[in-house]
Amino acid sequence: MIKIEYLTPASPEERKRYYREEWDIKQVPDFIAHSIQEREFGFDHVGRGPNDRYKVFRNPDLLKRFLKVRTPFAAYCSVAFYDKPRRRDKWTKAELVFDVDAKDIPIRTCECEGVCEICLNEAREIVCGIIDTLKEDLGLKNIHIVYSGRGYHVRVLDDDVTHVNSDVRSQIVKYIVGAEVPENEYSLDYEKVSYEHFVIPFGYPNVFTERVKYSILHLNEHSNLDEVNKKLLKDVLKYRPLIEDNNWGMFKNKIGPLRYKKVVNGIASMNMSLVDAKVSIDLKRILRLPSSLHSMVSMKCTEVKNIETFDPFKEAVPKFVYERK
Amino acid sequence: MVSVAFINPLSDEGEIIVRELGDFGRVLSDNDDLMQIVTGSRSQEISNDSFIPRNYVDLAIKRIEWFVKKKNDRNFDNNQYDFLFNTEILKFDVIAFYLLCQAVGVKYGPNSRESRVMVESQGKLIEYRLEKLSKNVREEVVTNILNSLISSTHIKWTFFEDLISTKKLKLQDLILDQGEIVLDKDDFLERFSHKIHGRKPEKMYEALIGDRIKELVMIKMVMQNTENYILKVGEKSDREIEPNPILLELADKISDVLAASVRSYGIGGSYRGNVKASALNPKAFPPCVKKVMEGMKSGGRNDAIIMFLTPFISYARLYPSVFSENITKQISDIDPSLSIVQNEVLPLIFEAAERCTPPLFEDQPQDKVNLNAKLGFGMHQDPDLKNEGETIWYTPMSCEKVKIHLPSLCKPDENCKKIGNPLSYYNMMIWKVRKEAKTESTTDNKE
Ligand code: SF4
Ligand SMILES: [Zn+2]
Numbered sequence: 001m002i003k004i005e006y007l008t009p010a011s012p013e014e015r016k017r018y019y020r021e022e023w024d025i026k027q028v029p030d031f032i033a034h035s036i037q038e039r040e041f042g043f044d045h046v047g048r049g050p051n052d053r054y055k056v057f058r059n060p061d062l063l064k065r066f067l068k069v070r071t072p073f074a075a076y077c078s079v080a081f082y083d084k085p086r087r088r089d090k091w092t093k094a095e096l097v098f099d100v101d102a103k104d105i106p107i108r109t110c111e112c113e114g115v116c117e118i119c120l121n122e123a124r125e126i127v128c129g130i131i132d133t134l135k136e137d138l139g140l141k142n143i144h145i146v147y148s149g150r151g152y153h154v155r156v157l158d159d160d161v162t163h164v165n166s167d168v169r170s171q172i173v174k175y176i177v178g179a180e181v182p183e184n185e186y187s188l189d190y191e192k193v194s195y196e197h198f199v200i201p202f203g204y205p206n207v208f209t210e211r212v213k214y215s216i217l218h219l220n221e222h223s224n225l226d227e228v229n230k231k232l233l234k235d236v237l238k239y240r241p242l243i244e245d246n247n248w249g250m251f252k253n254k255i256g257p258l259r260y261k262k263v264v265n266g267i268a269s270m271n272m273s274l275v276d277a278k279v280s281i282d283l284k285r286i287l288r289l290p291s292s293l294h295s296m297v298s299m300k301c302t303e304v305k306n307i308e309t310f311d312p313f314k315e316a317v318p319k320f321v322y323e324r325k
Numbered sequence: 326m327v328s329v330a331f332i333n334p335l336s337d338e339g340e341i342i343v344r345e346l347g348d349f350g351r352v353l354s355d356n357d358d359l360m361q362i363v364t365g366s367r368s369q370e371i372s373n374d375s376f377i378p379r380n381y382v383d384l385a386i387k388r389i390e391w392f393v394k395k396k397n398d399r400n401f402d403n404n405q406y407d408f409l410f411n412t413e414i415l416k417f418d419v420i421a422f423y424l425l426c427q428a429v430g431v432k433y434g435p436n437s438r439e440s441r442v443m444v445e446s447q448g449k450l451i452e453y454r455l456e457k458l459s460k461n462v463r464e465e466v467v468t469n470i471l472n473s474l475i476s477s478t479h480i481k482w483t484f485f486e487d488l489i490s491t492k493k494l495k496l497q498d499l500i501l502d503q504g505e506i507v508l509d510k511d512d513f514l515e516r517f518s519h520k521i522h523g524r525k526p527e528k529m530y531e532a533l534i535g536d537r538i539k540e541l542v543m544i545k546m547v548m549q550n551t552e553n554y555i556l557k558v559g560e561k562s563d564r565e566i567e568p569n570p571i572l573l574e575l576a577d578k579i580s581d582v583l584a585a586s587v588r589s590y591g592i593g594g595s596y597r598g599n600v601k602a603s604a605l606n607p608k609a610f611p612p613c614v615k616k617v618m619e620g621m622k623s624g625g626r627n628d629a630i631i632m633f634l635t636p637f638i639s640y641a642r643l644y645p646s647v648f649s650e651n652i653t654k655q656i657s658d659i660d661p662s663l664s665i666v667q668n669e670v671l672p673l674i675f676e677a678a679e680r681c682t683p684p685l686f687e688d689q690p691q692d693k694v695n696l697n698a699k700l701g702f703g704m705h706q707d708p709d710l711k712n713e714g715e716t717i718w719y720t721p722m723s724c725e726k727v728k729i730h731l732p733s734l735c736k737p738d739e740n741c742k743k744i745g746n747p748l749s750y751y752n753m754m755i756w757k758v759r760k761e762a763k764t765e766s767t768t769d770n771k772e
Pocket of ligand 1: 611745
């Protein structure tokens with residue numbers, strides 16, 4: 001029965017209780033606490049967006065005092081590092097960020113209005129795929145995951161990427177989400193060979209295969225894919241157990257090569273919505289502060305230690321929710 | 326063996342050649358050695374004196390001319406430029422390359438059209454020069470140059486950050502593994518052989534990487550270095566008092582070549598024919614525009630109509646060549662009475678707005694003001710000449726921007742591969758559509 005009280009807004013009283021009784025400065029992850037004086041902070045005091053910006057804290061203790069006194073509706077901190085954060089001046093670097101919002105992912109098996117357990121879990125699965133690619137392909141290691149309240153932020157702090165510009169970031173996004181269908185014909189000296197993405201077990205074609213697999217396994221009869229009509233969608237659903245077994249060749253045969261092409265084209269163009277690319281290319285974005293309260297849904301924004309097993313309904317529900325009547 | 330400098334003038338060999346030139350004044354005087362090599366090139370067309378460069382500066386101009394005409398002139402004859410592929414021209418060619426970079430750097434800097442053309446022409450020249458080599462020689466040259474450009478066998482992908490940022494290389498074109506770019510065959514086999522089933526790993530290497538990617542990477546790196554060199558020259562010349570008059574003159578000649586190409590072949594795009602402003606033809610709209618024209622669901626409809634569609638429709642109708650001409654205009658420069666705006670541009674935009682659910686301007690009249698602003702008429706309800714210039718006339722979003730800000734719009738088709746902006750798609754297609762219409766009507770006549 002407690003379920004009904006989940007995901008509803010927190011009252012000002014509940015906010016106060018949260019920050020004064022439950023919140024602890026130690027819950028702010030080290031990757032932020034250690035660079036606190038280089039970052040810009042922003043706050044939303046009344047629930048109309050973060051318009052109290054350009055805040056700076058010289059040490060965690062000052063941030064702690066601020067939060068305990070003001071108990072804001074929402075708290076944010078920049079992905080950017082500055083020499084002079086108060087004026088957002090002398091930008092030095094910015095985390096590389098991927099924002100997966102459960103509400104906005106293109107294929108959801110639930111039909112909820114906002115977010116629910118089902119789509120939050122789907123967002124989590126997408127995040128797992130992204131992290132794999134960041135590690136395996138791009139060789140990135142300093143990766144942090146934050147549950148934002150209605151999705152996830154993947155925050156990368158490797159020196160290799162924190163200084164790159166928006167153009168490079170947008171290329172990274174396209175690679176990570178599988179936004180383009182890989183070539184399937186290659187010219188050799190005297191012949192042409194064709195390799196579909198699914199026979200290439202490495203590099204970008206492999207990333208693409210993983211994303212397509214995810215999408216196909218999450219389609220349902222109401223899904224909307226460009227150029228894919230009802231009949232084709234039905235066939236995809238019918239034969240998709242083959243893909244579960246990685247039997248792609250057979251799947252493509254059953255569907256027919258031309259129709260297969262339509263399916264992967266449709267998925268590729270949809271993949272760009274797996275993450276909010278606007279966030280990834282923004283070098284000065286502020287993101288919800290881990291440990292702070294997402295007052296709209298009464299959830300804690302939390303650093304995730306183990307994404308494989310993370311369950312927001314166990315680890316991100318503030319105490320006051322359990323005590324609601 | 327062909328010299329590395331013939332492909333990469335920025336190599337050590339190339340620098341030695343430049344140092345040997347000595348006196349700068351000689352670049353304008355007639356050079357018999359040069360003319361002899363030119364006229365002695367195997368397929369060189371010599372029927373007209375103007376085909377033959379007489380000195381270094383002439384040769385520099387010919388390099389640019391070759392590129393621009395090859396791209397745009399339907400009657401292009403490669404034999405007029407055969408000397409560019411004669412390896413004997415090496416020393417002259419390297420000097421001509423440096424002259425061009427310096428002229429462009431001094432006068433226009435790295436972000437100019439001249440610089441872009443210079444960099445692209447170097448890339449194309451390398452491609453064609455490589456094609457004329459035998460397979461073995463070609464492989465050897467490419468490997469040599471790559472080895473000199475990339476010192477380690479373990480290349481982090483971030484080593485190519487510049488190339489990726491300027492879109493010379495796409496991340497997807499490279500094979501990445503654990504943060505490194507795989508180029509070498511043995512390295513490839515070691516990393517992936519055990520994962521490949523039912524296919525020959527060697528063949529897969531040749532297809533996915535092989536000479537093709539190695540050449541691609543090499544060419545793009547030389548292009549990037551050319552761009553960086555132009556930048557360096559530009560920065561240095563900012564600190565100097567008097568640039569060399571020979572360079573300034575060469576710089577003027579380069580823009581003359583470009584200007585002439587705009588006049589005679591339309592614009593410097595990859596398609597031919599002139600793009601003049603004319604009535605809109607929705608058949609030639611790219612998929613993204615067609616999609617907005619069908620109307621949008623509530624999410625994102627503001628941006629789709631105002632940020633995306635309004636600039637597109639207005640430029641497609643009034644100033645389709647904005648990117649090639651690269652001159653900022655106001656709407657009234659083209660449509661002084663705003664009658665085209667009122668009768669053709671706005672109705673199309675309103676039509677699309679009507680088709681949205683819910684219709685756009687009904688529940689958000691403020692959007693009309695925003696729409697006006699994007700046309701350059703300030704924050705007002707209706708376009709009025711007296712307000713023009715209060716805001717700027719927004720140029721159409723690139724495909725890149727569409728994919729990021731309005732990902733649901735971009736449904737690329739085959740033609741999208743050749744362009745980077747929906748407006749270029751339109752310019753390219755309008756020409757095709759017109760041609761198709763013509764052939765249709767001639768067949769009609771026969772019947
Ligand atoms: S590639 Fe460009 S022109 Fe084609 S649909 Fe996408 S945005 Fe439009
Ligand atoms: Zn849901």
